[in-house]
Every structure is written in structure tokens, then in C-alpha cells.
Amino acid sequence: MIELSNRKALIRSHPYFKPLNENDIEELAGLSFEKSFNANETIINEGDIVDSVYLIAQGDIEIDLNVDQTEKIPQCLLHSGDAIGLTNEGFFSSTGLRTATLVSINDVVLMGWTIDVLNNYIKNHPDFLSSRKKASEKMLRMYFIKQAEPFSDLPPKNIEKLADEIQEIHIEKGTILFQKGDDADKCYLICTGSVEIYSVKDDGSEKIIGTLKPWRLLGESVLHTTGKRYSCARMSESGKLLVLTRNQLHELMQHKNTAESIIALIIERCCPTQAPNIEHFHRKSDENQPITILKDKHHGHYYQLSDEGWFVWQHLDGHNNLQDITTILYNERNIFAPNEIADTILNLSDAGFVILPDIHLPQNSHTHKRLTKFEKFKEKIHQWRYCQHVFYNIDKYLTVSYPYGPYLFYTKIGQIIMLLISILGAYCFGFQLHTLNTESFHIHHFILFFISIVMINFLSAIPHELAHGYTTKYYKHEVHRAGIIFYWLGITAFVDTSDMWLSNTRSRIIVSVAGPYMDLFLGSIFSILAYSISSSSVNLFFWLLALLLYYSVLKNLNPLQETDGYYIIKEACRDPHLRENTFHWLKTCSLKTLMSNIKQPCCEFIYWLICLLFQLLTLGIAFATAHYLRLYLPSPLLGISTSHLLWILPSLALLNFMLVIKKLSKS
Numbered sequence: 001m002i003e004l005s006n007r008k009a010l011i012r013s014h015p016y017f018k019p020l021n022e023n024d025i026e027e028l029a030g031l032s033f034e035k036s037f038n039a040n041e042t043i044i045n046e047g048d049i050v051d052s053v054y055l056i057a058q059g060d061i062e063i064d065l066n067v068d069q070t071e072k073i074p075q076c077l078l079h080s081g082d083a084i085g086l087t088n089e090g091f092f093s094s095t096g097l098r099t100a101t102l103v104s105i106n107d108v109v110l111m112g113w114t115i116d117v118l119n120n121y122i123k124n125h126p127d128f129l130s131s132r133k134k135a136s137e138k139m140l141r142m143y144f145i146k147q148a149e150p151f152s153d154l155p156p157k158n159i160e161k162l163a164d165e166i167q168e169i170h171i172e173k174g175t176i177l178f179q180k181g182d183d184a185d186k187c188y189l190i191c192t193g194s195v196e197i198y199s200v201k202d203d204g205s206e207k208i209i210g211t212l213k214p215w216r217l218l219g220e221s222v223l224h225t226t227g228k229r230y231s232c233a234r235m236s237e238s239g240k241l242l243v244l245t246r247n248q249l250h251e252l253m254q255h256k257n258t259a260e261s262i263i264a265l266i267i268e269r270c271c272p273t274q275a276p277n278i279e280h281f282h283r284k285s286d287e288n289q290p291i292t293i294l295k296d297k298h299h300g301h302y303y304q305l306s307d308e309g310w311f312v313w314q315h316l317d318g319h320n321n322l323q324d325i326t327t328i329l330y331n332e333r334n335i336f337a338p339n340e341i342a343d344t345i346l347n348l349s350d351a352g353f354v355i356l357p358d359i360h361l362p363q364n365s366h367t368h369k370r371l372t373k374f375e376k377f378k379e380k381i382h383q384w385r386y387c388q389h390v391f392y393n394i395d396k397y398l399t400v401s402y403p404y405g406p407y408l409f410y411t412k413i414g415q416i417i418m419l420l421i422s423i424l425g426a427y428c429f430g431f432q433l434h435t436l437n438t439e440s441f442h443i444h445h446f447i448l449f450f451i452s453i454v455m456i457n458f459l460s461a462i463p464h465e466l467a468h469g470y471t472t473k474y475y476k477h478e479v480h481r482a483g484i485i486f487y488w489l490g491i492t493a494f495v496d497t498s499d500m501w502l503s504n505t506r507s508r509i510i511v512s513v514a515g516p517y518m519d520l521f522l523g524s525i526f527s528i529l530a531y532s533i534s535s536s537s538v539n540l541f542f543w544l545l546a547l548l549l550y551y552s553v554l555k556n557l558n559p560l561q562e563t564d565g566y567y568i569i570k571e572a573c574r575d576p577h578l579r580e581n582t583f584h585w586l587k588t589c590s591l592k593t594l595m596s597n598i599k600q601p602c603c604e605f606i607y608w609l610i611c612l613l614f615q616l617l618t619l620g621i622a623f624a625t626a627h628y629l630r631l632y633l634p635s636p637l638l639g640i641s642t643s644h645l646l647w648i649l650p651s652l653a654l655l656n657f658m659l660v661i662k663k664l665s666k667s
Helices: 004-013 022-030 115-123 130-147 156-165 246-252 256-269 307-314 322-333 338-350 373-385 395-404 406-410 412-435 443-474 498-502 505-532 536-556 564-573 578-588 591-599 603-632 642-666
Strands: 033-037 042-044 052-058 061-067 071-078 101-104 108-114 167-171 176-178 186-190 194-200 206-212 232-237 239-245 278-284 290-296 301-305 386-392 481-487 490-495
Touching: 004 022, 004 052, 052 115, 108 115, 115 130, 130 156, 130 239, 156 246, 186 194, 239 246, 290 307, 290 498, 301 307, 301 338, 301 498, 307 322, 307 338, 322 338, 395 406, 395 443, 406 412, 406 443, 412 505, 412 536, 443 481, 443 490, 443 505, 443 536, 498 505, 505 536, 505 564, 536 603, 564 578, 564 603, 578 603, 578 642, 603 642
Parallel strands: none
Antiparallel strands: 033 108, 042 101, 052 108, 061 071, 061 101, 167 239, 176 232, 186 239, 194 206, 194 232, 278 290, 290 301, 386 481, 481 490
């Protein structure tokens, strides 16, 4: 602790403070603070903003300069009584940035003042030269800009440039800065004083929205949204403001962190509004907790809210901002959760259920990348290889057609018949593995196999999705849209069954099962046909169709892919992020945790066990497929023994499993 007498002696010994009398020196000493550093500790870094100046009370300091940003060269030493940031006549830095890095040689004690404290002191003591006052005011502007959250990560050179250009104004208490509906071409950074934000009601009375204190931005959001003020502002305490024009703010927002901070402020201060045409349905979760499902009936989108989420939704009326909703939730339910409320509003906005102001950000010409000819070519290839066609208003066609046949599949008799056909087909398929003609390989077998692949895309994709759609209709829910996706020589389809969110878990699982079950049923029909036909080529053709449909069942039940199998397990575990949570669990799981989960399995353990068992099943099928496939190939094939097929297919299956695990573990 530096004694007051020693502080006064330090001030008195430095020429910069020579104009001060004893009373002034004692006042300045009372405004100082103390800092301590251990040996070999960095005190300041070159390029930082000058936010404080110091006098060395104890110890020695080495001044280092950076050479080519890689090597630091010691220049000289500072000792007790020397100043940091001050010369005999004023500030050492003319730019407001530190010009060197300072490192303590031994234990160091500093006495210092922040720029704003020193600036106020200089203003109250006209004995200081005007040049000193001008330099200190620039540094003070840099200090104020740095304190504002959106600009805290700006490079020092950007802050210095802005401090030279920015307009500084002093506003008296009661002055109106702007009114609702005014055009906006500038915003304000509050340095001192305070600003009251309010709105005027129809009867002329005022509603105070809030009060902004120093280092807060004011009026920046409208520069990126409507361009019109949506509230009124006046000075509730006299103070100093820095005025930023639209162009200055846009220039600063080329910096990524600044742009993100501005967007966060816009969201924090705006008043979100519910989108039109939204219906809500109150339900109980499987844990008997109240939930609400929002339905956008025009677009067929859904969003599930917890009880607290429903409370937030009810207050999105265009009059409450994030702070208002946070306060209401705390007062009525004793829950303080501003981050969770912000996330809920942003997620609702992303899903199209909440309207936020359109944010128009300036384009960063420096980061705009022109595509090369090769990149343009790749984009065209991507467009050619993948296209889709979506059919809307599909529900009315499914509703009309459902009673004329599909409903038979959902009767008890229909289900018994489908089950018997599936069992019989599986038997026929397995029986033919031993009875297929194993005569010498012919080229027409390859042609049959290729035709089978092409046909199976058309024969399986559409019935598979229709099974999902008609099962949704069985539960009296809507199918908003369906579509066909073409890629290279393949085709797949999709049906939107999201209306099943309004149903229970069991119903959603059955809808997911319906697709693979239809593939199994069709595969069984082709197996029976193959078994019944004597012609070897036709027999082989139908058997290959059955094989590919059974493979489709296996592929769609893969729990590692976002297909029907994963959706079934996810619904059964009641965990919408089951896969992500499982991989996080695997990364943090210890042997002790694993042993405890064997006794009392958790959802993550069960899911991972299912994935491993499924992979073992896949390897077994790969071995069996390779064994029977090599019967149709000449040995050797291209100089390679067909016995190697026993290892090639299982190896590919194992490699695919490892690649999927690696990809998911990184996501």
C-alpha cells in the first residue's frame, strides 16, 4: 500500500504535474489507484488502447518493441519515479495506442489514473496546457468507445480512427433526442448522463420503457431495420454523447464480433410479434408435463413449447421486449431466465412463428468471394445431380383415396394377411438361397441386376412414403405436402407427417414403422413370385428385387442414420437429440459409469447398444451376401480369387460404420 505522502511525492517529482499546487496534488493523489505485478509479468502490450497512465512507485520495468510481429527487442529500462504513458509535456502516445510492451523485471508497484478520471481532472484545472487537454479528450473518446459492448472487440486502429472522426455533443437535461416516426440516420453512444426511452399513448400519457446509462448505444437498431424511430428518447440527466452516422456504423460492422453484438442488441430491444395463422394445441407429455404445440396451418410447420415457453408466447404481442418478458416471468413465476427466453424467441423466429424486424446488414466487400470457373462448374454439377419436385395440398387426395382400398391394410384381417405374407416371403427368400441356379456366370445376370436397381427405386420409394402418409391419415392427421427427389439415376420420395406431433408417442412410432414394413411386405411378395416361377432368369429377377427391398428395410432401420429406425428409437426414448446426447455421453463416459449403466441402462446406453448390435447384424448379412454372390462369379475374376469377396463386403460395411461414427463425433 502506497502511503499518501509517497503518492504526493511521486506526483510532485514528475514535470507533467509541475503547474499544480499542493492542494491540487493532494486531490490528484486521492483519485489514483494502485496496481502490483510480479517479476516477468507483462504490464501492458504494444497496440493496446491507452486507458490509463502510471507512475512507478517501486521496481524496474523493461520496454520491448516488436520487430516484424515475431521478435521483441529490449529498448530501455524504467525505474521508480518514471512515468508510463506520460512525457514531461503531455501524453507519450499521439495515437491513443500503446507504443511498446512493458514487462516487469522484479516486483513492481504502480500508481495510476484512468483516462476518464484524468480527463475530468484536467478540465477542472485550467492551468494545464490546452494541448494536453486535446490529447486527453481524444484518449477519453477512445476509452468510451472501447467500453461500449458492441465495440469492445474492435481493433485499436479502428477505435482510434473513429475517435478522430466522431462528433461529440453535450445535451442538457430534458432535451428530446428523437420522437417516434422520425427518420433515422445516426445513433448515439452515451458517455455521461442518462437517456430515458418512452412511448406516447393515444391519450397523450407517457409510458417509460427504460433508462440507458453510460456506454450504451442508443438508436442503432433502426439503422438496420425500418429506418424509422419506434420510440421516443430524451435526456433524463445532462451529459455527453458521441454521434455515429449510418456510414460510420456500417463501417464498424465489417468486423464480425461488432456485427453480432449489434444484432444481439436489436433482438434485445425489439418487440417480437406472433406470426399470423398460428393454432395452438395443449397436450400432456409422456411425463405428464403440460406442453403446447404450435401449428402454422398455412405452411404445415410445428413447434413444441414447454409450459414456460407457452407463457413467453402469450406475451409476444408486439409491445413487450426481451427485458419486459423477463421481468414478467420473474414477477409471476419467480423464474429469471433471459438467455432461455432469447433462445426461445430466436428459435421461434427461425421456425417462422415469430416476426422480428428485418435486419439489413451492410455487405462486406472485402470478404466477398468471386467463384472460380471450376467452382461454378461444381455448382452446376450439384444442381444437375439433385433436384426435387414438391406437391402441396396432398392431404385432400390422400383423404379421398384412403377409404377406397388403403384402409383395408389397417383392419385386423388386413394386418394378419400382411404378416402371413411377410413370414411366407421370408421363408421363400431363404429357401431360394440354396436352390437358385448356380450355373456359370452370364452377362445377362449383370443386366438383370442393373435393371433391378433402377426399378426398385420406383417400386420402393413411393409405396414406402405412401405407407407413412396413409398411416398418418389412419390417425386422422394431415399430410401437408409430399415430394419426389431425383439424384443421378436414382429417385426417392418424402411425405410430410409432421402433423403427428399432435398425437402421442405410440402413434408416431407406428407411422415411422409403416415405411419399412411396406418394404418388407413388397419384398415378400417378390420372394413368393420368385419361388413360384420356374424360369431361371425371371426367377432370378424377382429374387433380386426382393433382395434389394430387404436391403431397403435394413437401410431404413439403421439407427445411426436419420431414417425411420432412428426416429423409432428417438420417440421411444423421448429424446429429440438422442444421437447428439449419446456421442457426448460416450466422450465423457468412464468405466464406472458404463458398469452402472449396465445395471440401470440409460437411453444413451440403450441406443449405443442397439447401434452395435445392428452393426453386427450388418456384418453377418454382408458375409452371407458375399458367400452367395461369389457362386455366380467366375473364379478367378480379373485374376483375383472370388473367395476374397467374403472379406471385401464386410470390410466395406465396417469402414462405412467407422466413417459415420467419425463424422457424428465431430458434429
